[in-house]
Amino acid sequence: MHELGIVFYIIRDVKKAALENAVEHVSAVVMNIGEVSTVVPELLTDCWRWAADKEPLLKGCVLKVNTIPALTHCDGCGAEYETVRYGKTCPHCNSENTWLLQGREVEIKEIEAT
Amino acid sequence: MDDVKIIEIKKSVFADNDEDADKLRKELKGKGVYLLNLMSSPGAGKTTTLIGTLKRIQDQVRVAVMEADIDSDVDAVKIQKATGIPTIQLHTGGMCHLDAEMTRQGLDNVALADVDLVILENVGNLVCPAEFDTGAVRNAMILSVPEGDDKPLKYPLMFSVCDLVLVNKVDVMPYFDFDLDKCREYVRMRNPKARIIPICAKTGEGLDDFADWLLAEVKSWKQD
Ligand SMILES: Nc1nc2c(ncn2[C@@H]2O[C@H](COP(=O)(O)OP(=O)(O)OP(=O)(O)O)[C@@H](O)[C@H]2O)c(=O)[nH]1
Ligand SMILES: [Mg+2]
Ligand SMILES: [Zn+2]
Numbered sequence: 407m408h409e410l411g412i413v414f415y416i417i418r419d420v421k422k423a424a425l426e427n428a429v430e431h432v433s434a435v436v437m438n439i440g441e442v443s444t445v446v447p448e449l450l451t452d453c454w455r456w457a458a459d460k461e462p463l464l465k466g467c468v469l470k471v472n473t474i475p476a477l478t479h480c481d482g483c484g485a486e487y488e489t490v491r492y493g494k495t496c497p498h499c500n501s502e503n504t505w506l507l508q509g510r511e512v513e514i515k516e517i518e519a520t
Numbered sequence: 521m522d523d524v525k526i527i528e529i530k531k532s533v534f535a536d537n538d539e540d541a542d543k544l545r546k547e548l549k550g551k552g553v554y555l556l557n558l559m560s561s562p563g564a565g566k567t568t569t570l571i572g573t574l575k576r577i578q579d580q581v582r583v584a585v586m587e588a589d590i591d592s593d594v595d596a597v598k599i600q601k602a603t604g605i606p607t608i609q610l611h612t613g614g615m616c617h618l619d620a621e622m623t624r625q626g627l628d629n630v631a632l633a634d635v636d637l638v639i640l641e642n643v644g645n646l647v648c649p650a651e652f653d654t655g656a657v658r659n660a661m662i663l664s665v666p667e668g669d670d671k672p673l674k675y676p677l678m679f680s681v682c683d684l685v686l687v688n689k690v691d692v693m694p695y696f697d698f699d700l701d702k703c704r705e706y707v708r709m710r711n712p713k714a715r716i717i718p719i720c721a722k723t724g725e726g727l728d729d730f731a732d733w734l735l736a737e738v739k740s741w742k743q744d
Contacts, residue, residue, distance in 0.1 A: 408648045411615050415533040427527050444647050444677070494673075494709065502709065510677075512651075514529045 409449040412512060413457045417464065419514055424463055429519040434468045436518070440511040441476040441490060476509025537652055540620035544627075544655030554637045554738045555623075557656035559678065562644030564664040565688040567595045568721040569730070570641060571602045576731040578605060581636045581738055586610055586626045588618050588643050595641060606630070617648035620655040637738050646671070650678040657741055660684040665698045672706035679710040686730060687718045 420435055435454075439445050451469050458464040476489035482501025489509055495502050548555055560566050567587075574583060585607040587596040596609040610626045612618060618626075623640065630638060640656065642649045661682045663671055666689065672679040679685065685707055687700065700718060707714050715733065719726030 408616050408651075411617060411619075411648065412533055415537070419529070419531065419533060419536065423527060423529055429525070429527070433524065444651070511532070512534065513532045516526050516528045516530070519525045519527060520523070 409445060410453045410457070412445060412450065413453040416454070416469075416514060417457060417461060420517055421461075421463060423514075423517060424519070427519070429517075430463070431520055432464055432467050432517050433520045434470055434518040435464075436470045436472060436515040438472050438474050438511045438513045438515045440474045440509040442506070442509045443512050445512055447471040447473065472515060474508055474511050477507040478504045479507045480504045534651060534653075537619045537621075540624070541653035541655040544620050544624055545657065548655070548657065549741070551632050552742045553632050553635060554741045555627075555654070555656040556637070556639045556734065556737075557642055557649075557654045557659045558639060558662070559642045559646070559649045559659065559682070560644060560662035560664070561646050561667055564644070564662045564667065565721045566641045566644070566662055567598055569662060569686065569688060569719065569727070570639060571599060572721055572724050572727045573731050573734070574599070574603045574605055574639075576727060577637075577735060578603060580735060582634055583637045583639065584608070584630045584635045586623075586630070586638060586640045588612055588622075588626075588641060590614060590616075590643060612643055615643075616645050617643055617652045618654050619652045623654040623656075636742065637734070646675040646678045650675070650681050658683045658737060660686065662686045662688045663703070664689040665692050665696050668696075669698045669700070669703035669706065672703070672710050676710050679707055679714065682711065682714055684730075684733065685714050685716045686726075687716060688721055690718050690725065691720045691722060 424432055454469040458467050477486050478489040479486050480496035480501055481503040482496055483499040485498045487497055496504055558566055583605055585599050585605055588610045590612055593609040596607045600607045608626055608629050659682045704716055717726055717729045
C-alpha cells in the first residue's frame with residue numbers, strides 16, 4: 407500500500423532529524439500534503455498510528471496533515487486556477503498550455519519535540 | 521507541561537530516494553550497465569512483452585531480469601523458463617513499489633560485470649512506482665487497450681516520468697473503444713517527448729521496434 411510506504415520514509419526522516427537535534431521524543435509531526443499528491447490523508451494517519459507506535463521515539467506521536475490546495479498556472483493568459491475543479495484546461499481562456507504550480511507536495515513541514 | 525520545541529524540516533519525503541537513485545544511476549554508468557524500469561497496471565502484459573523482446577535481443581546484448589512482486593515468483597520462473605535468462609526475484613514485502621535502495625539490493629545479486637542491460641519489471645500499479653525513482657536510466661510503461669485511452673489523463677505522473685509508452689494488446693482493439701490517436705494526444709499533453717509504440721505481445725507485432733529502441737539505448741549509454 408502506498409501510504410504505508412510513505413510512512414516508513416517519514417519515520418526514517420524524522421529519526422534522522424531527531425538524532426541531529428538531540429531530541430528524545432517526538433510528540434507531533436506536521437506534514438504538508440498536496441491535494442493531488444495521490445496520498446490519502448486518512449490512510450496516511452492510520453498507517454502512521456500502526457507504524458509509529460512501534461518506535462520508542464514516536465510512541466503516541468500525532469501526525470498532523472496540512473492540505474496544500476492544488477493550483478494550476480496558465481501560460482495562455484497568466485491566470486492561476488483550482489486544478490481539481492478545472493483540470494488541465496484553463497477556465498479563463500481555454501488554453502491547455504498549463505502546468506501545476508502546487509499541490510503535489512508530500513513533505514515534512516516540522517516536528518514537535520517534548 | 522513540558523516545553524514543546526518545534527524543529528522546522530521542510531523536506532520532501534522523496535528527497536532521499538531521489539538522491540539514492542541519482543547515485544545508483546552514476547554507478548551503473550561507471551559499470552556500463554543500462555537499467556530499464558518497466559511499469560504498468562497489473563496484467564497489462566509486462567511479462568509477456570519481456571519474454572518476446574528478450575528473445576529478440578538476447579543474442580546481441582547480455583541481459584538480466586529483475587522481477588518485483590509483492591509476494592510470488594511466478595513471473596521470474598516464467599521468464600527464466602522461456603528465455604534461459606538469469607532472473608532475480610525481488611519481494612517488496614507488501615510494498616506497492618520499489619525504491620532505489622531495494623533496486624540496489626536486487627542488483628547486488630546480478631553479476632553486473634557480465635551484463636549490459638538489466639530490465640526491472642516493477643510492481644503492477646500506475647500510482648506508486650511513478651513516485652519513486654529506482655535509479656533506472658529510463659522508465660517505460662505498458663498501457664493495454666482494455667484499460668482505456670484516458671489513462672494518461674487519470675495517472676498524469678506515471679506518463680510524465682516515462683520515456684517510452686508501449687500500447688499493448690492492439691489485437692483486441694476491435695472490441696474496445698480505444699482511440700489510438702486520442703491516446704497519443706493525451707500522452708503528449710503529459711510528456712511531449714515520450715515515444716509511443718503500439719504492440720501486441722501475443723503475436724509479437726511491434727516488438728521489433730521495442731527491441732531496436734532498447735538496443736540503441738544500451739549502445740548510447742555505454743558509449744558516451
Ligand atoms: N489479447 C492479448 N492478450 C495479451 C497480450 N499481452 C498479454 N496478454 C495476456 O494478458 C495477461 C497478462 O499478461 P502478463 O504478461 O502476465 O501481464 P503482467 O503485466 O506481467 O501482469 P502482472 O505481473 O501480474 O502485473 C495474460 O493472460 C497474457 O496472455 C496481447 O498483446 N494481447
Ligand atoms: Mg508480470
Ligand atoms: Zn488561461
